[in-house]
Amino acid sequence: MRDRIEEQGGRIDVFDTIVRSGVPLLFRPLDGLLGVFINEPMPGVLVTTKRSLSIQRFTGAHELGHFTLGHDPSLDDESILRRMPYRAAPDDKQQEFEADAFATEFMLPPWLFATHFVRQGWTAAAMADPITTYQLSLRVGASYEATCRSLMRHGVEAIDRRTLDNLLRVQPKQIKQTLLGDYEPPDWWRDVWLLTEKDEGTIIEGSRSDLFVLKLTEHSGSGYVWTFDELDDAGFAVVRDEREGPVGNSVGGHTTRSITACSESAQEGWLTLAERRPWIPDGMPLTEFCVHYDLNGPEVEGLSQAERRLLLEAA
Numbered sequence: 001m002r003d004r005i006e007e008q009g010g011r012i013d014v015f016d017t018i019v020r021s022g023v024p025l026l027f028r029p030l031d032g033l034l035g036v037f038i039n040e041p042m043p044g045v046l047v048t049t050k051r052s053l054s055i056q057r058f059t060g061a062h063e064l065g066h067f068t069l070g071h072d073p074s075l076d077d078e079s080i081l082r083r084m085p086y087r088a089a090p091d092d093k094q095q096e097f098e099a100d101a102f103a104t105e106f107m108l109p110p111w112l113f114a115t116h117f118v119r120q121g122w123t124a125a126a127m128a129d130p131i132t133t134y135q136l137s138l139r140v141g142a143s144y145e146a147t148c149r150s151l152m153r154h155g156v157e158a159i160d161r162r163t164l165d166n167l168l169r170v171q172p173k174q175i176k177q178t179l180l181g182d183y184e185p186p187d188w189w190r191d192v193w194l195l196t197e198k199d200e201g202t203i204i205e206g207s208r209s210d211l212f213v214l215k216l217t218e219h220s221g222s223g224y225v226w227t228f229d230e231l232d233d234a235g236f237a238v239v240r241d242e243r244e245g246p247v248g249n250s251v252g253g254h255t256t257r258s259i260t261a262c263s264e265s266a267q268e269g270w271l272t273l274a275e276r277r278p279w280i281p282d283g284m285p286l287t288e289f290c291v292h293y294d295l296n297g298p299e300v301e302g303l304s305q306a307e308r309r310l311l312l313e314a315a
């Protein structure tokens, strides 16, 4: 898994790990609970369908912790999200603190952050910017808050207590508003990915209603423009199209093309965009931008997608 992530980006596959550990995993619309771990007569995990993908993933990792650490059965509610692992645990909550610590270490190991830092050219100091930290959280598949806390726990330089407090004072909705400008989405639950040339060739793993702000350098001075017909063909709707720049005041310079697109359904595939001279539609593109997207989240009732994939492979 580490090799794959270092090559293509992405996140730790929590549900695939549970299934490959031989633990039955089912998604159900649970009332008042995020997840359940049982160990008699055999181990098993339930995760709710009623929450976002990042919460489902953390819950799965927490239940995997119960299994791996040989814990007693557990009914887990919202408190698994609010607990601060690594604090001294009260005696009756010992195994819950352990499962939370396991979940964080498993889903957000230091090498995963390092991989994304290198690819994106992010420095530790860049993490003081909530927009950057939010973009990191999407790529590692964790909530904004869990990502902020993990950065500090891993001792990332520049994330001290004060920086963490500043980051946590910002609500994800404010970050999304900044990214979307004057475009107002139907709701503020959906995530907003900022995609740039740095994401070329990577996998984007999100949810069916996610929004994408693509910012690509356009060599408009030389007559090249990005075309976005491929977005329509792939089932994305373009909701905003702007140009920023030119950078500097040189004639023939570059602009930044900024496109906002939304996904309308669960889908998976490759998207390739090209920068061409519009009067030579079949000419060689100057630049291409290609990403692999998997927007099947959140998990729906039944088996995980990881398990369905495994069953298909075995068939």
Ligand SMILES: [Zn+2]
Residues within 6 Å of the ligand: 062, 066, 074, 075, 076, 080, 095, 096, 099
């Ligand atoms: Zn638990």
